[in-house]
Amino acid sequence: MSTASLDRRPPARTPRPTAEPHADAGTGVRAEGLVVHRGGERALDGATCWLPAGAVTALVGGNGSGKSTLLEALAGLAPAAAGTIAGLPAARALVVQRTDAGDRLPLTGRQAVAMGLWGERGMLGRLGAAGRRRVEEALAQVGAEHLADRQLSAMSGGQRQRVLVAQGLVQRAPLLLLDEPGSAADDASRDRIDDALAAAAAEGAVVVVATHDRRSLARADRAVLLDHGLVVAEGAPEAVAAAQAARAAAALAPAAAEAQRGGAVEARTTSSGA
Template identity: 50%
Template sequence: MGLTVRRGEVLALDGVSARLPAGAVTALVGGNGAGKSTLLDVLAGVLEPTSGRVDRPAGTTVAYVPQRSAVPDDLPVTVGDTLAMGRWRELGRWRRLRATDHALVAECADRLGLTGVLGVPLSAVSGGQRQRALVAQGLVARAGLLLVDEPTAGVDAATQAVVLAALAEEAARGAVVVHATHERAAVDRADRVLTLVAGRVDGDRTTASLPAG
């Protein structure tokens, strides 16, 4: 990788290199300004690095779930519409969903506990349900690389448990799953932890090597 990103005078990433294994959940940790969101943006392909590159197998698809705070509160879509957007990469924005796509939306809605609110406006559900809907959209994409920014921030314990279980299931499907987090419970449920400090890798290890607490 060797990823370096400059934002004006700020060195957001400084020669970051790491291996992100398939079939595992990697938690990306570090303080505010450490470079977590910048690294996710680069991995997602929405931000070009100043130098370095992302190496991944040809044909690898990517799904990126942003922080809940990045999604407008008054977005005029239903929960079901939100999940269906996960199929846009494969179908295009204006093509109708096929029976298989509808089945996938239904499956992911069930996994995230959203079946009963699919027809409800996204703006009308609770914060926890909105977060579940955004994560479910990422699952519906069936991507080889799933990136999630702060999936459990500001949600209740029940939503946290459901979301972390869904990410683990996605990794078990064979996907590379990477999420940025400040939450200890999310770190504990991850298979690997990649720590950033001031845009540099300060640690890359399995959770088995982390201290308790």
């Protein structure tokens, strides 16, 4: 999770890139005007977005824009000072960023995935045949069968990440939230994770994934762009990617103009001194 401080310039409010006439009519989760405070700042500053069931929604935006905070608010871990979340199912699975996970826990990959079933069977409950099958299936979904007996502490970053994604998948929760699940994974592993998320969505889940990865964004069904705790665009991934690029270019424009002015002054100084 980022602790980068927010630049408090107010973000420009741009129109949403795609109009989705049925966005509010479908099933799913709707956040409305969410405000969440963190470290004395408004990490979410009135965020409103729709997260449909049966689809993968990519959360995008720069460092500190509020993606993790929105995931945590949806998971019920970050209390909202204002706003509402409608359509939240009782069962939710959150896959945290790799750096947040207890990498030193004395657990094998299989045990870590089985932890995902604690909610159903209790910490001390026995894992029946069906549970064991689900654990193996979840490991296989992310190509981590060979990590089943390896200690988490002896895994690479990308391997551990895949096991954590399997821990989220095994729960088969109707709301699956993932914070940069493929950030340490290689391309093939990231593709497998994206395949698994698409499969969860095809089963009807609301799948929300924070990502900085363009390929994962392109593979999502829709996207939500956050800036300074506000949703500034949502809709089709390509439209949201275009909106993000336009905002980045607009933010760089004053600096580029300043650099150009500086260059002109320098050129004049150089020529007058020659």
